[in-house]
Each structure stands twice: as C-alpha cells, then as structure tokens.
Amino acid sequence: MSNEMRQKENNFDVANQKSYSASAPCLFEWPHSSARALLRHVPAEEIPPAEDLHATESLQQHLDSLREPPYSVIVAGDIMLGGRAKSSIIEQGADYPFAAVLPLLRQSAIVVGNLEGPFAEKAHKLRRNFSYRVDPALASALTRAGINILTLANNHLLDCGRSGVLETLDILAREGLAPLGAGVNEQEAHRPIIRQAGRWRIGLLGYYWNRRTAATADKPGSAMDPAEALEADIRALRDRADRVVVIFHWGVPYLRDPSAEDRAKARLAIDLGADAVVGHHPHVIQPFEIYHGRPIFFSVGNFAFGSGNSLAEGLLVGIRFEEASTIVSAYPLYVKNRDPRVNYQPKVLRGERAKQVLRQLALISGSSGALLSIEHDRGIVTLPAHNWHSEAREVRIA
16 A cells, blocks of 8 residues: 555444544455444454555565575464354365465474364264364365474363364374374373474473363373473473473463463473473463573464454464574464454464554563564564573472
C-alpha cells in the first residue's frame, strides 16, 4: 500500500458505524459480511494490510535474499489439525495448513512443534471441554512440512485416553516423527531426542507439569517437571549433546505474563545446563528473557491451530548455535483464523505490522527487550556463546 493510500480514511461502515484509518487493511475491498464478522472479534489495528502478509513465494524470495546459514533448530507453537480446521483441510488438502510458512520451516534440519490433539483412528475422544481427535492421515503432512519432532507433553495428550497416546506414538513412528516429552512409560517420556544440526548435536527435552497426563512405570503419558527430574535429565543430556533445548507446556491461556513459578523453572533449567528454553500453552505471545546469556521464550503462542479464537498470536523461533555466539530470530505470525486470508493457514508477517508485533515483544520483555533488534521483519537477539563445561554451576534442589 502506498503512503498516499495509508493516509486515506477507510470509510467502510460496520455495524457500530465507526470509521477506521487505512493503517488497518483495506476492509472496503472485502465482502461486507466478511469484514463485519472479523471486526466483531478482532480490533482493526490488529488486522494487517495484505502487503504485510507473506505469501509462500514472497517468503521464499525474502529468505533467499538473506543468504543465511540454516538454523540449528526452529520451534513452533501449538498445532491442532482438527476442530474448525477440518473443512478447510478437506477442501484444500492435507498440506494446506503449512503451505504459507513452508520456506521458513525448511531453514532448519530440526523443526519442533507442539501437537495438541491425538492422532487416533480406534481410540475414542473423551467427553471433556476442548477435547480433540485428529485424523491419522494428516500426520504425513507434518513430515512433508519439515516438522520432525513433536512435543506431546501437554493438556491434550489424553484427549483420547491412554490408548490414544499409544495410537499416536505408533502413527508418529510410522511417519518418521519423533515424540518429545511423552512415551509408553515414564522412562520413555523422559527420554531426550538428540539430532545433528551442522556440527552440533542438539539435545531436546519436553515437559508438562500436570500429573493428570503423566506417564507412570507401566502407563503411557507425559514427562513431569519437578526440580529433581529436571536436574537428572538435563545434567545427563549435557554429557551427550553440544547444546540443550528444553521445552515446557505451562502458563494460563491468554494471559500475557508468565508466572513467578514458570520464570523460576526456566531459570533453573538454564542453571542446570540448558542453552535455550521455549514454552507454549497460553496461545498468545509472552515476554522473552535473557538469563545468564541464554534465551527464554515463555510462550510462542499458536502455530497451525484449528480454533476460531480471535485472541491467538504466534511466533516461530529460530536458534542458530555458533562457535562464538547464539543467534535467536523471532518471526511474528498472523494466526487469527477468522480472517479469511488466514483461514487455518498461518502467515508470516512483514512490513509495519511485523515491526509493531516485535516492538510490543521488546516492550513487554523489560530489560531483555533492549537486546532485540528488528532486522528484515524479524526480531534478532545475538548472545555471546558460553562454555558450560568451564562454567559449572552448583544448583541446590530444595
């Protein structure tokens, strides 16, 4: 959109008879019913103009122009391919949800997403609020999108009961997808994943705090995160991996601020040897923190999630471990599914709307936010590398 167009007033008349500036998208170019419906749920200032949404081709061209090495790992937020997304996927095909972000997902050999909703054909969905059951045929779409690790340690793991956990694990194994933070028993749930990314062995661990979904000695479920478990798992993994990434499912949906307990848990993970911590569950973006030179992203929000909730936000976080530094890139996403330009297919933001999201991220992140620079429509934090083996920390577990 030209500067002249940005200065014009958008006089599209909605139900409440308000006028919105043209810094919001050109809603007058949409069918009136679509615009009215969206503005009932999403403030106009949060709706990006069309030129601030990357299409697949423009994202590929943008990434090619940067000529950067691949990330060591990319972490995405919540993925749920059922719910209200079903009709769009049936109409557009299984690969539809990831098509617009595919060029970015291909920038790393390790891509992690949080799978919310079991893949189940035989197991039945339990009767509880916000319970999901996803068609197993869609699992292969994750593989084709380049997603190869899925955290299962979350509140939806038992949506189809313990048998649904086993069925999900079997389907992921069939598709070459590695489960993180869950397994057929407690020992397997705590088993790390170690993958090679360039010269680095990247070790990953995943956790969910809730005993309701926890694995036991003889039942499938998720890995819990008491301090003693974090200490045992992270310290053991440090001897096997060059870099350690710990992923937590925590927080309260749609609350912006992480709790004091979650902040303490993230810092403990780093004190024990983690090189990065990433969280999800709140469905919105929460602050990031740099603690002892290491990044903590408390919530990266949603990714491809089959809900119509209009409060959702998302980030894709790419981490590049180098010899002398760690470079973290945060790509803002537009994931409001009620917008027909999204419609259960997340878009990478660019232009002014991307900058607005990143400026807000810096603002809510306090002193750590001052370390975030906005370059090429993404937030970048560059941190000097530390040698954990020469910086042993003594941590007392109460």
